[in-house]
Structures are given as C-alpha cells and as structure tokens.
Amino acid sequence: MFKINDIHTHHDYNDTNISYLKNLRTADILSGNYLSELKTAELNHNKYISVGIHPWDLSDYKEIIEDKNFFNNKLLAPIIQIIKHPKCLAIGECGLDKCINVDIDAQMTIFKKQILLSIEYNKSLIIHAVKSFNQIIELHKEYNPTQEWIIHGFRSNSVVAKQLTNHGIKLSFNIKAKNDTKLGEIIKMLGENNIYFETDDDDVI
Numbered sequence: 001m002f003k004i005n006d007i008h009t010h011h012d013y014n015d016t017n018i019s020y021l022k023n024l025r026t027a028d029i030l031s032g033n034y035l036s037e038l039k040t041a042e043l044n045h046n047k048y049i050s051v052g053i054h055p056w057d058l059s060d061y062k063e064i065i066e067d068k069n070f071f072n073n074k075l076l077a078p079i080i081q082i083i084k085h086p087k088c089l090a091i092g093e094c095g096l097d098k099c100i101n102v103d104i105d106a107q108m109t110i111f112k113k114q115i116l117l118s119i120e121y122n123k124s125l126i127i128h129a130v131k132s133f134n135q136i137i138e139l140h141k142e143y144n145p146t147q148e149w150i151i152h153g154f155r156s157n158s159v160v161a162k163q164l165t166n167h168g169i170k171l172s173f174n175i176k177a178k179n180d181t182k183l184g185e186i187i188k189m190l191g192e193n194n195i196y197f198e199t200d201d202d203d204v205i
C-alpha cells in the first residue's frame with residue numbers, strides 16, 4: 001500500500017491533504033450504508049476504504065460460518081463488491097481474538113477466507129490480533145502472501161514487534177503511540193517509513 005496518513009478510521013476528514021482508509025464493518029454492510037461510503041470515496045481523492053469481517057462481528061455472520069459454499073453466500077456479495085472497488089485498499093479488520101467468547105475455529109475459518117480474498121483481489125490485510133501473534137506468523141508462513149499484512153493497533157512489546165516484522169508483517173500504531181515511552185521506542189526502532197499510523201475512534205491525527 002502506498003503511504004496513507006491514517007489506515008484505520010471511522011471518521012471522514014475535511015482536510016483533503018490527509019489520505020485515509022475508512023473502515024467498514026458488519027453494520028455498514030447490513031444497513032446498506034456502504035453504498036454511500038463508496039460514492040464519497042469515488043468523489044474524494046484522499047478517501048479510501050477497508051472492509052472485513054471482524055471477529056467481534058461473527059455472530060452476525062453465523063450463516064456464513066455454517067455455509068460450506070462461503071464464496072456464494074449472499075451476505076458476502078456486498079463485501080466482494082467493495083473489495084473489487086478500486087478505492088478499497090485493504091481487507092480488515094479481520095483476525096483472531098482469544099479474549100472473546102467466539103469459537104476460535106469459526107474465527108480461523110472466516111480469517112482464512114479473508115486471507116484468500118486478499119490474495120485473490122490483491123488487497124492488503126489489516127489484522128486484529130489478540131493473544132494470537134504466533135498463529136498469525138504461522139499463517140503468514142503458510143500462505144506466504146505478496147500482499148501486505150498489517151497488525152492493527154499494535155501495542156505489544158519490542159520482542160513481538162521484531163518477531164512480526166522479521167516475518168515481513170507490518171505494524172500499525174495509534175497516532176498517540178508516538179507519545180508513549182515504550183511504543184515510542186518501538187516506532188523509533190522500526191522507523192516511521194516501515195510502519196503505519198491510525199486513529200481508530202479518535203478524531204485527531
């Protein structure tokens with residue numbers, strides 16, 4: 001992905017000098033809101049989109065988990081439509097979260113499907129990882145993708161940061177992490193050109 005100022009946000013920017021990826025989740029898909037988001041992305045050169053099935057949203061996609069014919073599932077049709085759109089640069093957040101009460105096998109199934117979509121449509125992957133860095137690294141070895149894998153909201157330690165980046169996985173930090181002593185050191189160690197920044201629910205960049 002080329003350098004984007006904010007790779008994960010839920011807000012729009014008035015400042016057209018700031019390039020950003022607006023993240024769409026289940027609620028945007030099911031409500032049909034994604035159509036207007038795509039339209040405004042078409043009209044604004046600095047606005048891009050990411051879309052994915054977050055592990056927290058899997059209950060909304062129960063039908064998909066149980067559907068062997070995943071790629072033809074009607075709930076996925078809008079997601080594929082968005083992924084194919086030139087203003088969509090990434091799939092995500094998707095990933096593995098071991099701190100939620102959602103079956104980890106189901107999470108893995110849906111995550112792997114999104115890895116395949118990332119490869120098929122050549123889009124980056126924005127990953128939500130909670131207590132699952134080792135599995136993410138194993139999956140990266142297994143699929144050996146040419147697409148970027150980016151850990152969303154990285155706030156672990158320098159050892160983990162090195163492990164991930166040594167395997168070619170990129171990290172994304174909340175913009176406020178620059179002011180954090182521990183995370184600030186990791187950012188310096190990796191160099192700002194090798195990482196991404198995001199705001200998530202914050203307004204400020």
Ligand SMILES: [Zn+2]
Pocket residue numbers: 008009010023200201
């Ligand atoms: Zn978010």
